[in-house]
Amino acid sequence: MTDQPKSSDQVRFLDTIRAALGRADAPPVDFQSVIDNDLEKTYKDALAAIANRTVDQKKELLKNLEQAAQPLNLKVKPVKDIQTASASIAELVQSKQPEWGTHKQVVAWQHPLVEKLDLTALLAEHNIPVVFTEQLSEAATAEKIEKHRRQVRQSCEDAFIGVTAADFCVAETATLVMKTRPGCARSVSLVPSIHVAVIKLSQIVSNLKELYAHLSWDFTHKAEGLTNCMTFISGPSKTADIEFTMVHGAHGPREVYIYVITD
Amino acid sequence: MVLINTEKYIAEAKEAMKDSNLQKALSSFQHRIGPATAATYQKLPEGPELRLKAHDMRMRAIENLDVLLEVLADNIHRRGGRVFFAATAKEAVDYCLQVAHQHRVKKIVKGKSMVTEEIGFNEALIAAGIEVTETDLGEYIIQLAREHPSHIIAPAIHKTRKDIGRLFADKLGIPYTDDPPTLTQAARKALRAKFMAADMGVSGCNLACAETGHITTVSNEGNIRMSTTLPPIHVAFMGMERVVASLEEHDILFRLLARGAAAQNMAGYVSYVGGPATSDQSDGPQEFHLIIIDNGRSRILADVEFREMLCCIRCAACLNVCPVYGKIGGHAYGFAYSGPVGAVVTPLLVGINRAKDLCQGETLCGACQDACPVNIDIPRMLLALRAKLADGDKDWNVVRNSLAEKVAFQFWAWVISKRARYDRFLQLGYLAQKWMPGADGMISRLPLALHGWTRSRDIKSVAKASFKKRWQNRQS
Numbered sequence: 001m002t003d004q005p006k007s008s009d010q011v012r013f014l015d016t017i018r019a020a021l022g023r024a025d026a027p028p029v030d031f032q033s034v035i036d037n038d039l040e041k042t043y044k045d046a047l048a049a050i051a052n053r054t055v056d057q058k059k060e061l062l063k064n065l066e067q068a069a070q071p072l073n074l075k076v077k078p079v080k081d082i083q084t085a086s087a088s089i090a091e092l093v094q095s096k097q098p099e100w101g102t103h104k105q106v107v108a109w110q111h112p113l114v115e116k117l118d119l120t121a122l123l124a125e126h127n128i129p130v131v132f133t134e135q136l137s138e139a140a141t142a143e144k145i146e147k148h149r150r151q152v153r154q155s156c157e158d159a160f161i162g163v164t165a166a167d168f169c170v171a172e173t174a175t176l177v178m179k180t181r182p183g184c185a186r187s188v189s190l191v192p193s194i195h196v197a198v199i200k201l202s203q204i205v206s207n208l209k210e211l212y213a214h215l216s217w218d219f220t221h222k223a224e225g226l227t228n229c230m231t232f233i234s235g236p237s238k239t240a241d242i243e244f245t246m247v248h249g250a251h252g253p254r255e256v257y258i259y260v261i262t263d
Numbered sequence: 264m265v266l267i268n269t270e271k272y273i274a275e276a277k278e279a280m281k282d283s284n285l286q287k288a289l290s291s292f293q294h295r296i297g298p299a300t301a302a303t304y305q306k307l308p309e310g311p312e313l314r315l316k317a318h319d320m321r322m323r324a325i326e327n328l329d330v331l332l333e334v335l336a337d338n339i340h341r342r343g344g345r346v347f348f349a350a351t352a353k354e355a356v357d358y359c360l361q362v363a364h365q366h367r368v369k370k371i372v373k374g375k376s377m378v379t380e381e382i383g384f385n386e387a388l389i390a391a392g393i394e395v396t397e398t399d400l401g402e403y404i405i406q407l408a409r410e411h412p413s414h415i416i417a418p419a420i421h422k423t424r425k426d427i428g429r430l431f432a433d434k435l436g437i438p439y440t441d442d443p444p445t446l447t448q449a450a451r452k453a454l455r456a457k458f459m460a461a462d463m464g465v466s467g468c469n470l471a472c473a474e475t476g477h478i479t480t481v482s483n484e485g486n487i488r489m490s491t492t493l494p495p496i497h498v499a500f501m502g503m504e505r506v507v508a509s510l511e512e513h514d515i516l517f518r519l520l521a522r523g524a525a526a527q528n529m530a531g532y533v534s535y536v537g538g539p540a541t542s543d544q545s546d547g548p549q550e551f552h553l554i555i556i557d558n559g560r561s562r563i564l565a566d567v568e569f570r571e572m573l574c575c576i577r578c579a580a581c582l583n584v585c586p587v588y589g590k591i592g593g594h595a596y597g598f599a600y601s602g603p604v605g606a607v608v609t610p611l612l613v614g615i616n617r618a619k620d621l622c623q624g625e626t627l628c629g630a631c632q633d634a635c636p637v638n639i640d641i642p643r644m645l646l647a648l649r650a651k652l653a654d655g656d657k658d659w660n661v662v663r664n665s666l667a668e669k670v671a672f673q674f675w676a677w678v679i680s681k682r683a684r685y686d687r688f689l690q691l692g693y694l695a696q697k698w699m700p701g702a703d704g705m706i707s708r709l710p711l712a713l714h715g716w717t718r719s720r721d722i723k724s725v726a727k728a729s730f731k732k733r734w735q736n737r738q739s
């Protein structure tokens with residue numbers, strides 16, 4: 001598919017650029033020659049530092065994360081294990097009130113870590129349903145896909161809390177990093193009024209450089225690429241468009257919680 | 264149907280300076296964010312010199328734009344996205360209209376994007392009977408008030424909470440309030456309905472990464488994520504210069520962008536979008552179109568004197584420190600881009616004669632370059648534009664601003680090139696000033712075209728003998 005014929009608009013457009021650069025007739029320039037290899041290497045080197053990190057150093061990162069999160073109004077909740085996380089999230093779900101209706105419903109990713117929370121059982125006794133954004137089989141018909149997409153949209157609209165995992169969390173900027181994968185609908189971290197993310201301590205990286213080192217040089221991440229949509233979330237939605245007064249909850253979630261499992 | 268009001272610069276500037284609310288807002292905004300941005304540069308782990316490195320990176324990208332755009336397009340095609348290369352504003356708008364018609368699009372939600380202002384997107388789509396809703400709170404306020412944004416990052420900077428309260432009471436039918444959280448909640452509710460009902464989402468692109476094949480969008484409100492996740496089609500517009508080679512360069516420029524734009528280390532939401540949703544994903548747009556726009560940029564690229572301007576990442580840091588912008592606000596600049604960046608880019612895009620007041624209005628103080636995250640030498644280019652206006656220029660179709668001015672300055676150059684000639688000129692001045700009004704050794708009105716110099720101040724009269732003469736007399 002790479003070598004599909006170039007569209008005429010592209011050919012004409014790029015010819016104009018080449019002429020403007022004074023290289024209309026010059027041989028084509030190789031993309032690799034435009035890349036700054038020395039710069040890339042400094043990122044690769046960052047990976048080694050990450051690999052040798054001790055548990056204490058990782059806990060230090062958690063502290064940094066908490067510090068960076070505070071001014072953003074992002075709540076970081078360290079918990080010792082997944083059971084504690086579940087109990088704490090269940091409590092949160094009970095204590096919060098829905099923004100748009102009266103009915104309480106939770107929507108969650110179909111993701112191993114999120115499923116392990118077992119929220120369905122915990123919340124069943126309070127009559128709060130938990131809907132998972134299931135992965136469609138690749139063989140699904142167009143009709144089935146349409147129906148599935150409608151259902152997922154509806155459950156995200158109906159839910160007041162969305163529960164997700166994340167790929168990484170950057171301590172320095174308090175940023176959740178999420179690639180898009182089947183079963184992990186984008187709307188779960190976007191449409192409900194409250195977003196809850198669950199991560200493991202080992203997923204915290206120190207800064208953006210370390211994040212990009214992972215994304216570019218870590219074998220599995222490199223192979224996967226950034227996917228068709230990689231999202232960074234640093235705290236709840238905010239605006240200061242009315243006389244510079246900071247208000248949370250402009251369009252996205254009004255509250256964001258990150259549960260960090262430390263064991 | 265692109266709105267260009269650059270000819271009204273002087274009149275609009277005068278209006279703006281009388282508007283006390285605007286003056287207050289501008290000064291408070293500049294005081295808040297200007298120094299804060301400077302401080303964030305100091306705290307960069309690589310040090311403030313990163314700005315210079317970033318300038319080189321941007322220059323290298325611009326000088327290899329053909330290569331980068333081709334790789335970007337290939338990578339997006341590979342994920343099933345479409346890329347359209349638009350030579351003009353009209354081509355860009357027409358392509359989008361065609362996509363809209365194909366899918367019977369009735370309602371569009373839109374994230375803030377300067378380039379869509381530049382190409383007159385909203386006007387064209389609304390004329391075609393399509394509802395276009397701006398979703399950034401500031402832009403939404405401006406759209407409800409039927410105005411144009413006055414700042415790249417803070418479009419509604421010129422409106423008070425009372426203005427907005429009255430506007431919302433009128434347009435959204437809510438009880439009057441001037442409480443920002445209540446007003447924000449009202450907009451949140453109204454816009455949520457728009458997001459859910461939209462058939463198409465439109466965004467700009469802050470900076471694309473060629474190597475990975477992604478555009479990036481940035482917001483603090485989450486409106487761009489909403490616009491590009493919920494509707495079935497996502498159309499993104501990008502100026503052709505907004506691309507870098509690798510993810511690592513993207514990291515560096517992005518960190519600088521967040522600092523320049525809002526003195527933040529990181530914006531609330533950043534998305535790397537590289538194509539439509541796959542069939543096994545439960546949401547996200549099923550079609551993704553990227554429209555890459557030239558619209559006069561290749562002409563800037565071809566001129567090495569102005570090529571540097573294409574390094575701009577439209578962060579608005581230069582607006583936040585500019586003493587001229589700080590007084591006249593964004594509307595006076597009469598086009599999508601205001602402040603120092605507008606003073607250079609607008610003349611190059613719409614015509615140097617047509618927008619001459621923009622580049623002549625700036626002070627050349629250099630604050631913009633110091634604030635710019637990629638260290639663009641705006642003062643140099645302002646001077647280059649003025650030189651074109653003084654002499655005329657065939658390549659840019661510039662007609663000389665004023666022949667009389669040119670002749671006067673050439674005469675002056677001739678006068679001061681010889682001491683004896685200059686002395687005779689002073690002598691003449693000494694004699695002539697007897698007929699000019701004034702008192703106590705000051706002249707209050709110079710004659711003819713020179714009277715501009717004395718419009719708001721008096722000027723010292725010419726002494727009988729020059730300093731040099733008197734010095735010589737003392738020595739002998």
Ligand code: SF4
Nearest residue numbers: 575576578579581635
């Ligand atoms: S000229 Fe520099 S400071 Fe001004 S908008 Fe462009 S990048 Fe930002």
